Amino acid sequence: MKIIVTEKISESGIEYLKKHAEVDVKTNISREELLGIIKNYDAIIVRSATKVDRELIEKGEKLKVIGRAGNGVDNIDVSSATEKGILVVNTPTGNIVAAAELTVGLMLAIARNIPQAYHAGLNGDFRRDKFKGVELNGKTVGIIGFGRIGSLVAARLAAFNMRVIAYDPYMPDSRFEKYGVEKVTLDELLQQSDFITIHLPKTEETKKMIGEKEFKKMKKGVRIVNAARGGIIDEKALYNAIKEGIVAAAGLDVLEVEPKYNVERQDFHNPLLELPNVVFTLHLGASTYEAQENIGISIAQEVISALNGNLYGNIVNLPGVKSDEFSQLKPYMRLAEAMGALYYQINETPVRLVEVIYRGEISRTNTEIVTLYALKGFLKPVLEEDVSVVNAKLRAKEMGIEIVEGKIEEIDHYSSLIILKITDTHGKTTQFAGTTYGEEIRIVEYMDHKVNFEPTENMLFVKNKDVPGVIGHIGNVLGDFGINISTMQVSPNKNDGTALMIVSTDKEIPDEAVESLNKLNSIIKARAVKGLI
Numbered sequence: 001m002k003i004i005v006t007e008k009i010s011e012s013g014i015e016y017l018k019k020h021a022e023v024d025v026k027t028n029i030s031r032e033e034l035l036g037i038i039k040n041y042d043a044i045i046v047r048s049a050t051k052v053d054r055e056l057i058e059k060g061e062k063l064k065v066i067g068r069a070g071n072g073v074d075n076i077d078v079s080s081a082t083e084k085g086i087l088v089v090n091t092p093t094g095n096i097v098a099a100a101e102l103t104v105g106l107m108l109a110i111a112r113n114i115p116q117a118y119h120a121g122l123n124g125d126f127r128r129d130k131f132k133g134v135e136l137n138g139k140t141v142g143i144i145g146f147g148r149i150g151s152l153v154a155a156r157l158a159a160f161n162m163r164v165i166a167y168d169p170y171m172p173d174s175r176f177e178k179y180g181v182e183k184v185t186l187d188e189l190l191q192q193s194d195f196i197t198i199h200l201p202k203t204e205e206t207k208k209m210i211g212e213k214e215f216k217k218m219k220k221g222v223r224i225v226n227a228a229r230g231g232i233i234d235e236k237a238l239y240n241a242i243k244e245g246i247v248a249a250a251g252l253d254v255l256e257v258e259p260k261y262n263v264e265r266q267d268f269h270n271p272l273l274e275l276p277n278v279v280f281t282l283h284l285g286a287s288t289y290e291a292q293e294n295i296g297i298s299i300a301q302e303v304i305s306a307l308n309g310n311l312y313g314n315i316v317n318l319p320g321v322k323s324d325e326f327s328q329l330k331p332y333m334r335l336a337e338a339m340g341a342l343y344y345q346i347n348e349t350p351v352r353l354v355e356v357i358y359r360g361e362i363s364r365t366n367t368e369i370v371t372l373y374a375l376k377g378f379l380k381p382v383l384e385e386d387v388s389v390v391n392a393k394l395r396a397k398e399m400g401i402e403i404v405e406g407k408i409e410e411i412d413h414y415s416s417l418i419i420l421k422i423t424d425t426h427g428k429t430t431q432f433a434g435t436t437y438g439e440e441i442r443i444v445e446y447m448d449h450k451v452n453f454e455p456t457e458n459m460l461f462v463k464n465k466d467v468p469g470v471i472g473h474i475g476n477v478l479g480d481f482g483i484n485i486s487t488m489q490v491s492p493n494k495n496d497g498t499a500l501m502i503v504s505t506d507k508e509i510p511d512e513a514v515e516s517l518n519k520l521n522s523i524i525k526a527r528a529v530k531g532l533i
């Protein structure tokens with residue numbers, strides 16, 4: 001496995017990676033150079049400066065994992081990665097304390113003009129009257145985005161005796177109660193806050209969320225901090241609001257367009273940085289020894305684990321599963337994939353609906369990932385490109401297939417049962433069901449037949465007239481092709497005089513063998529199926 005690391009992560013992280021893979025650390029690589037060599041790598045690890053966009057992802061022919069050493073994934077085109085079946089992993093909590101502490105630092109800096117006073121002193125200007133500040137004590141701080149960092153900031157600012165209010169429509173009331181924070185609307189926050197701090201992800205909804213209209217609603221003299229992402233505040237509107245005296249000061253760790261970090265001299269301009277009451281901190285939010293140590297080792301572990309096929313941990317584009325849950329669910333994943341892989345090997349009709357129903361004990365667990373395996377198995381025989389659990393749902397939707405997950409807690413015969421019900425565009429339903437015994441997987445229902453067989457690599461499904469001698473005929477044909485039968489199961493249907501024969505073989509069954517079987521009078525339909533495990 002080959003991994004490229006394009007931004008600085010801790011030495012311990014690099015050492016960990018080197019124990020498991022070939023690693024190229026290229027922290028000064030240009031975009032053009034990266035586009036040229038990305039095809040050689042199985043994984044890329046970046047921080048916030050490398051743009052992992054559609055172009056780069058498309059050139060990454062071997063890419064399986066994109067690792068973001070940090071939290072926000074706005075520099076990664078997660079949709080493109082998902083389309084290509086590439087896992088995106090990050091380290092969402094490794095730097096949250098660092099970011100929260102920097103936020104408090106910025107708030108104090110702009111309340112007390114600390115950087116400005118320092119610079120004045122350095123330049124021999126000791127007129128301290130110029131730098132009279134304000135206290136946090138007793139003031140109202142409005143937190144926009146009450147997630148991980150927003151809540152850490154709330155806890156810290158409460159210790160300054162501030163009144164803390166927050167806006168986050170996606171968080172339940174209980175979270176606000178837990179932190180003793182007042183839940184308010186955005187308008188209330190804008191109107192009441194002496195300080196505002198932003199802790200949102202950058203999304204379509206949050207881009208330029210704080211603009212001219214919002215500044216007009218703010219208290220005159222408000223101080224604003226953004227250590228989340230540049231561009232959540234409309235920078236032009238902020239500039240005007242500062243000029244008009246609505247905003248007394250701004251503490252920015254991030255900008256909409258950022259300079260190249262770690263380059264001493266460069267042509268970089270932003271009108272905000274020319275204002276004396278704006279403090280900018282070079283996107284330092286995550287830059288503490290502690291955070292970088294946490295993140296470096298965590299991202300290395302996440303990437304190696306993901307490359308090894310462990311689909312748990314901080315995977316941005318898959319449902320969250322813990323490692324113990326993942327181990328427990330593994331047999332169900334294999335079972336679901338095998339059942340899914342049956343359909344298009346025995347049917348040709350396009351599908352309109354896939355239902356995955358979990359019955360019994362399994363219904364009480366997090367089954368989303370199991371459904372993705374069922375879809376992966378289902379699509380594999382018909383899609384040319386590699387379909388993975390990451391893109392299976394997307395691919396199915398693109399094919400116009402509706403996916404429904406159902407749960408029935410009540411146990412019926414098996415302690416846990418997965419039912420896969422596939423409805424084609426003519427309304428015909430094909431159903432399989434399966435269960436597990438520890439690590440072993442068993443299909444127990446195959447299209448109206450109660451069966452009990454282990455899916456294997458090479459199988460033959462035969463619908464035949466229930467007459468004597470059919471087993472011998474099948475054995476003879478397979479024998480002529482040098483194929484050994486490993487197991488065979490017969491399930492007769494007394495109502496219509498047919499039987500289903502399920503055969504496992506030691507070798508792949510060639511098309512010619514299937515053709516010969518289908519020519520036999522006693523055989524209604526024979527189908528070879530492969531790759532169920």
Ligand SMILES: NC(=O)c1ccc[n+]([C@@H]2O[C@H](COP(=O)([O-])OP(=O)(O)OC[C@H]3O[C@@H](n4cnc5c(N)ncnc54)[C@H](O)[C@@H]3O)[C@@H](O)[C@H]2O)c1
Nearest residue numbers: 072099145146147148149168170199200201227228285286
């Ligand atoms: N400056 C840095 O170096 C640095 C370091 C770490 C994180 N960050 C950034 O900080 C931000 C917050 O990180 P986090 O870990 O707290 O994220 P989080 O996901 O825990 O919290 C974000 C919160 O924003 C809320 N939210 C989303 N859309 C919203 C909207 N339209 N209106 C109101 N609330 C909304 C969500 O409900 C969530 O609670 C991210 O942008 C992250 O990239 C910056």
Ligand SMILES: O=C(O)CC[C@@H](O)C(=O)O
Nearest residue numbers: 047048070071072286287
């Ligand atoms: O890599 C960095 O230093 C910034 C990281 C930070 O913005 C994040 O979102 O985790």
